[in-house]
Amino acid sequence: QVQLVESGGGLVQPGGSLRLSCAASGAPIRFNAMGWYRQAPGEPREFVASIHSGESTYYADSVKDRFTISRDNAKNMVYLQMNSLKPEDTAVYYCNTYNNGMPYWGKGTLVTVSS
Numbered sequence: 499q500v501q502l503v504e505s506g507g508g509l510v511q512p513g514g515s516l517r518l519s520c521a522a523s524g525a526p527i528r529f530n531a532m533g534w535y536r537q538a539p540g541e542p543r544e545f546v547a548s549i550h551s552g553e554s555t556y557y558a559d560s561v562k563d564r565f566t567i568s569r570d571n572a573k574n575m576v577y578l579q580m581n582s583l584k585p586e587d588t589a590v591y592y593c594n595t596y597n598n599g600m601p602y603w604g605k606g607t608l609v610t611v612s613s
Contacts, residue, residue: 531596
């Protein structure tokens with residue numbers, strides 16, 4: 499089994515930056531695709547970004563050119579650098595991966611963008 503723990507959320511003003519971290523344990527993630535999703539109040543969970551074993555990355559249109567996903571396989575970590583944050587980025591952010599065909603999710607970290 500894989501355990502995922504997110505951190506780095508908080509309150510930030512519009513235009514600010516945050517860096518989210520996802521610590522994975524229980525299995526090495528170097529061959530896994532890793533993703534970030536988010537869920538705003540009253541909204542369904544949505545895809546934000548993903549990074550694959552070949553380091554290819556994908557982003558939702560709403561965050562492209564503002565967010566950057568990266569990974570450190572030696573540390574079993576995945577990161578999401580979020581710049582130029584907007585109030586509509588407010589949500590709980592979740593780390594995700596699949597291992598042996600099973601999905602794994604962290605408990606999430608809250609990001610609030612407000613002045």
